[in-house]
Amino acid sequence: MGVSTPSPLLERTALQEALIECAARGAASLPFLTDGDRARMIEAARHLTWRAARPVIGEGDRRVLQDFELTVQLPEDGPWRDTAARVDAAIAEAAQRLSPNPLPPGFHINDLILQRYAAGSRGITAHRDHIRYRGLVALLILSGDGRFCLCEDRSGAGAREIAAPQGHLLLMRAPGYAGSSARPFHFLDRISAERLSFGMRWDTAAN
Numbered sequence: 001m002g003v004s005t006p007s008p009l010l011e012r013t014a015l016q017e018a019l020i021e022c023a024a025r026g027a028a029s030l031p032f033l034t035d036g037d038r039a040r041m042i043e044a045a046r047h048l049t050w051r052a053a054r055p056v057i058g059e060g061d062r063r064v065l066q067d068f069e070l071t072v073q074l075p076e077d078g079p080w081r082d083t084a085a086r087v088d089a090a091i092a093e094a095a096q097r098l099s100p101n102p103l104p105p106g107f108h109i110n111d112l113i114l115q116r117y118a119a120g121s122r123g124i125t126a127h128r129d130h131i132r133y134r135g136l137v138a139l140l141i142l143s144g145d146g147r148f149c150l151c152e153d154r155s156g157a158g159a160r161e162i163a164a165p166q167g168h169l170l171l172m173r174a175p176g177y178a179g180s181s182a183r184p185f186h187f188l189d190r191i192s193a194e195r196l197s198f199g200m201r202w203d204t205a206a207n
Contacts, residue, residue: 144195
């Protein structure tokens, strides 16, 4: 099951601008999915098997609170791998048009996850993604709302929202992006309508 594609020129230009913004500000967001794409993916997600995330990970000042469901059991005949391949190819093409290319050598999406946050969910507190995820983290917002913020530390200080409504592709830099070792702290809160997001990463431990 594939997904439709907006104007290649508009998509490539917007992605180039988003990649530049990621290098400068840590994250960026841009429209990516049509309403039809979203509807098909939301419907496909209804037939998946979900499990609750661990409510607490880490200890002491590294403790992270999580309030969502997730699944990594994504069937081959669903829209997930086709969509991830499209995102991967679009990012690669846009990055190649920048000088220098900000993506680390070998970057490719190989880790897929769907996350579902119920209305009223507490989301996830400030944290950094695992160091094995490199280059870029990509999230497609399929439904719902919420406030996604970059911040300075685990307390959430200096929170800066990256607006990413339904249909947007949210990009966040990871180690190796534009020669940086940065792993931005980030959190998600203020969820008032069920939020479904599709996460795509390069897991270097899986190579």
